[in-house]
Amino acid sequence: MKRILDAEPAVAKLCGPQKAREEAPYRMTRHCVSVPCEAGTLLYQTLTGQLVLIEGEADFAASRGALIRDRFLVPEDFDENEYADSIRWLHRTLWKGKGAKTRFMILTTTDCNAHCYYCFEHGKRRYTMTEKTARDVAEYIFRASKGKPVKLDWFGGEPLYNSERIDIICAMLREKGAVYRSTMISNGYYLRGDVLKRATELWNLESVQITLDGMKETYNRVKAYSDEDPDPYETVLRNIAESADAGVQVAIRLNVGAGNAEELLSLCDELAERFGGKERIIAYSSLLGDFNGHVGGFEDAEQEARQYLAIKRRLRELGLSEERIPKNRTQTNCCKADNDGCEIILPDGGIAKCNINYEESRIGSIYSDELDENQVKSWKEETRRPECSDCPMYPRCYSLKKCPWVGVSCLDGVQKIRVESLRDEMLTAYRKMGGSLRFKEKENQPVECEEQKGEEV
Numbered sequence: 001m002k003r004i005l006d007a008e009p010a011v012a013k014l015c016g017p018q019k020a021r022e023e024a025p026y027r028m029t030r031h032c033v034s035v036p037c038e039a040g041t042l043l044y045q046t047l048t049g050q051l052v053l054i055e056g057e058a059d060f061a062a063s064r065g066a067l068i069r070d071r072f073l074v075p076e077d078f079d080e081n082e083y084a085d086s087i088r089w090l091h092r093t094l095w096k097g098k099g100a101k102t103r104f105m106i107l108t109t110t111d112c113n114a115h116c117y118y119c120f121e122h123g124k125r126r127y128t129m130t131e132k133t134a135r136d137v138a139e140y141i142f143r144a145s146k147g148k149p150v151k152l153d154w155f156g157g158e159p160l161y162n163s164e165r166i167d168i169i170c171a172m173l174r175e176k177g178a179v180y181r182s183t184m185i186s187n188g189y190y191l192r193g194d195v196l197k198r199a200t201e202l203w204n205l206e207s208v209q210i211t212l213d214g215m216k217e218t219y220n221r222v223k224a225y226s227d228e229d230p231d232p233y234e235t236v237l238r239n240i241a242e243s244a245d246a247g248v249q250v251a252i253r254l255n256v257g258a259g260n261a262e263e264l265l266s267l268c269d270e271l272a273e274r275f276g277g278k279e280r281i282i283a284y285s286s287l288l289g290d291f292n293g294h295v296g297g298f299e300d301a302e303q304e305a306r307q308y309l310a311i312k313r314r315l316r317e318l319g320l321s322e323e324r325i326p327k328n329r330t331q332t333n334c335c336k337a338d339n340d341g342c343e344i345i346l347p348d349g350g351i352a353k354c355n356i357n358y359e360e361s362r363i364g365s366i367y368s369d370e371l372d373e374n375q376v377k378s379w380k381e382e383t384r385r386p387e388c389s390d391c392p393m394y395p396r397c398y399s400l401k402k403c404p405w406v407g408v409s410c411l412d413g414v415q416k417i418r419v420e421s422l423r424d425e426m427l428t429a430y431r432k433m434g435g436s437l438r439f440k441e442k443e444n445q446p447v448e449c450e451e452q453k454g455e456e457v
Contacts, residue, residue, distance in 0.1 A: 001052050001053070001054055001055075001059060001062075001067070002052060002053040002055070003051075003052050004430055004433050005044075005049065005051035005325070005326065005328060005429055006049075006050060006328070007045070007048035007070070008328050008329055010091060010095070011047065011049065011091065011330050012048060014090055015047075015071065015087060018068055018071050018074070020065065024075045025075070026064075026068060026073040026074065026075055026076065027074065027075075028072065028074075029045070029047075029072060029073065029074045029080050030080055030391075030394070031045060031047050031071075031392055031394060031395055032072055032392060033046065033423060033426070035426050037053075037430060040053055040056055040059065041053070041054045044326055044422065044426050045071060046392055046394070046395045046422075047087065047395040048071060049329070049330075050070055051426060051429055052070070052072070053430065080394075081389060084394060084395040087395075088330065088331075088395070091332055092332040092333075100144070100145055101145055101341060101342070102149065102150050102151065102341050102342075103150065103151045103153065103336070103343075104151070104152055104153065104343055104345055105154075105155050105342070105343070105345070106152060106154055106155065106159075106166075106169070107129070107155050107156055107157060107344070107347050107355075107358070108128070108129050108134075108156065108157070108161070108162040108166060109126075109127070109129060109157040109158070109159070109161050109162040109347055110125065110126050110128075110156060110157040110347060111127075111128060111156070111157045112158040113158055113161055113187070113189060113190075113227055114189070114225050114226075115226070116222055117222065118255075120356050120404070121157065124359065125359070127347050129162060129165045130165075131164075131165070133347065133348065134165040135172060136366055137345055137349065137366060138169045138170075138173055140349075140366035141169070141178070145178065148179075149180065149181075150173075150178065150179070150180045151180070151181055152180055152183075152203075154182060154203075155355055158189075159184055159185070159186055160189075161190075163195055163198070166203055167202060167203075170203050170204070182199075182205045183205070183206060183207045183208065183209075184199075184207075184208045184209070185209045186208055186210060187210065187236065188208065188236045188239050188243075188250075189225065189227065189235060189239070191208065191210075191242075192242055196239075196243060196248075197246075199243075200247055200248065206248065206249060207249035208243060208248055208251070209251045209253055210240060210250060210253065211252075211254075212252055212253070212254055212255075213254075214263045214267060215266060215267050216231070216234070218263060219232070220232055220233050240275070240281065241275065241278070244278055244279065244281045248280065249282075250280060250281045251282055251283070251284065252271065252281065252282070252284070253284060253285075253286050254267065254284070254286065254311060256285050256286065256287050256311060257298075258297035258298045258299070258303070258304075258307075261311065264285070264311050265310065265311060265314055268283070268311065268318055268320065269318070271283055275320070276319060276320070282322055283320040284321055285315065287304070287413075287414065300413075301413035301416060302416075304416075304417070305413045305417050308417050309420055313424075324425050324428060325425050325428050325429035325432065326422060326425045326429060330396075331398065333398070334382075334399070334400050335403075336353065336355065337353040337361065337379045337380075337400055337402075338353075338379055338380040338398075338400060344358060344361075345366065346362075350362050350365050350366075351363055351364045351366060351371070353376065354402070354403075356404050357402075361375070361379060362375070363376050378402060379400065379402055381401040381402065382398060382399060382400060383399050383400070385399075392419060393415070393418050393419065393422070397418075
């Protein structure tokens with residue numbers, strides 16, 4: 001057995017080595033994902049984050065003791081899900097913050113210049129942060145962060161629809177000597193010229209996520225901008241290039257549904273022609289509703305996974321996505337909603353826990369030290385589907401009971417996508433450690449492999 005990736009140190013310390021039980025029957029843990037390669041089989045333990053290579057049946061038999069020790073093999077009567085829950089709880093408790101807030105998602109407005117049919121804000125109140133509220137927000141952030149560096153996530157609506165309030169907040173934080181950096185989720189339409197200059201020089205904008213829904217005709221139709229522009233698609237693509245040149249990391253999100261999956265493959269090619277080899281521009285795919293307004297819209301889970309993964313792999317082939325290896329850290333939170341170190345600040349100074357259900361998840365205000373602790377607690381409650389018990393991703397997955405996406409965030413197709421994506425990452429980690437692989441994308445099998453140079457254990 002050769003070790004490719006070590007277990008996460010914190011989790012390894014909490015778990016310790018598993019002691020073998022004499023004469024007890026053992027089985028492979030449900031928390032193991034495997035993928036074959038020419039040299040044997042890669043095994044990844046999703047609780048510990050350890051990745052190993054088994055070079056055939058003889059190696060498997062010879063490595064039985066190590067596989068038991070490292071929790072790839074567990075006793076037949078062992079409940080690994082219950083054990084994973086206890087380890088995650090302990091990890092979260094020990095690494096809990098010291099009371100300071102260090103990450104703030106700020107909605108400068110809930111209004112937007114685009115009119116995407118799938119937007120979660122349809123029917124929600126449209127309101128905008130005032131100059132006074134912006135000053136109060138800056139005061140609150142400085143006080144709540146207790147002198148620690150903070151990360152500001154600008155959100156909306158379209159945050160650049162009210163960029164002057166970003167100026168006020170950042171200018172005041174700078175005057176107070178606060179250390180801050182920014183990220184943004186934007187349609188990118190206004191991110192150019194003077195706005196981009198302020199973003200880099202005052203906002204300390206490090207990265208921005210910009211969504212594309214398809215090629216030019218589809219994009220312009222779906223976005224339906226209120227601005228008088230004959231071709232917003234070209235405007236946004238120019239802004240992406242300009243932002244990257246200014247030092248901002250741009251993550252292009254491709255919204256995937258049944259109605260545009262094939263078109264997005266062509267968009268991948270166009271993005272490669274425009275941005276291929278350009279630093280600070282990456283692209284990734286994300287499932288959304290189809291173009292009839294239904295979530296997914298695919299015929300079945302197989303079609304959903306097949307088309308999504310085709311786009312993801314095309315981006316990788318074109319050099320537009322980062323080659324990832326499996327995460328070597330435990331996920332102790334689902335999102336901002338169950339993270340005490342994060343807060344969402346609304347345009348009127350309200351504080352919320354969920355950036356989608358922001359009105360329903362209000363817990364207080366920047367004008368008071370009192371929080372609705374019952375509401376805070378309710379946004380930490382987890383839930384599981386019956387199907388979760390046999391899922392290998394169980395240790396690295398959260399689903400909050402009040403999450404607006406519960407029930408659709410991990411359907412069969414999504415589960416298959418997550419597992420297949422992890423297998424791709426396992427092969428990438430293996431390649432980086434000395435293997436050389438070529439992929440047959442349809443079968444997801446490596447067909448060529450040089451000698452593995454991982455660590456012997």
